[in-house]
Amino acid sequence: MRIFLDTANLDEIRKGAAYGIVDGVTTNPSLIAKEGVPIEEQVKRICEIVDGDISAEVVAIEAKAMISEGLKLAKIHKNIVVKLPLIRDGIIACSALSKEGIRTNVTLCFSPAQALLAAKAGAYLISPFVGRLDDIGDVGMDLITSICKIYKNYSFKTQVLAASLRSPLHVVQAAEAGAHVGTLPYKVLDMLFNHPLTDKGLEQFLKDHAKAFEAK
Numbered sequence: 337m338r339i340f341l342d343t344a345n346l347d348e349i350r351k352g353a354a355y356g357i358v359d360g361v362t363t364n365p366s367l368i369a370k371e372g373v374p375i376e377e378q379v380k381r382i383c384e385i386v387d388g389d390i391s392a393e394v395v396a397i398e399a400k401a402m403i404s405e406g407l408k409l410a411k412i413h414k415n416i417v418v419k420l421p422l423i424r425d426g427i428i429a430c431s432a433l434s435k436e437g438i439r440t441n442v443t444l445c446f447s448p449a450q451a452l453l454a455a456k457a458g459a460y461l462i463s464p465f466v467g468r469l470d471d472i473g474d475v476g477m478d479l480i481t482s483i484c485k486i487y488k489n490y491s492f493k494t495q496v497l498a499a500s501l502r503s504p505l506h507v508v509q510a511a512e513a514g515a516h517v518g519t520l521p522y523k524v525l526d527m528l529f530n531h532p533l534t535d536k537g538l539e540q541f542l543k544d545h546a547k548a549f550e551a552k
């Protein structure tokens with residue numbers, strides 16, 4: 337499973353990239369707004385840090401405007417993936433941009449039926465939101481399982497990008513379900529490292545080594 341960082345914060349992206357395990361970055365209008373820098377500028381900086389897929393989302397909601405915004409975003413860097421909301425106009429824009437050879441990430445997906453539409457429209461990535469479904473009492477991970485099954489049945493090329501992952505358990509379950517990508521806030525990436533037995537074991541190794549070899 338590829339791992340993306342779900343943030344537009346450059347410090348977090350630099351810290352994550354230093355591990356050498358970050359394959360891309362996803363942003364959305366809320367994350368860009370949090371940084372207070374226009375999207376063109378911010379994604380350009382992100383592209384300089386991570387050499388992988390960088391999702392940049394349009395804010396237009398009418399197909400024609402979405403397409404021209406998408407074309408502009410795609411021109412920023414070869415790694416830009418144009419993110420489009422899963423609304424009717426978003427699917428029109430996805431079909432048009434895909435035909436132009438522009439890679440798209442169709443976002444705000446909350447049902448397998450929506451995911452089917454995105455695949456038919458040639459989306460490069462589909463972003464089903466796990467945590468937000470959990471928030472309303474659904475089992476978000478079931479959506480990942482269902483989309484993976486449907487895409488496999490018909491050999492769709494669209495990759496499943498599990499989004500709105502809020503915990504290490506979400507990440508593991510998304511990987512078990514067969515998601516091609518998981519996008520994680522920096523906090524969740526950091527949590528993946530933690531295990532008390534790792535800390536305890538290392539402490540013991542160092543203690544034993546020091547006892548045997550360090551000057552008394």
Ligand code: G3P
Pocket residue numbers: 342362363364465467468499500501502519
């Ligand atoms: O980028 C979209 C998604 O990952 C947002 O996550 O936690 O705001 O539902 P969240």
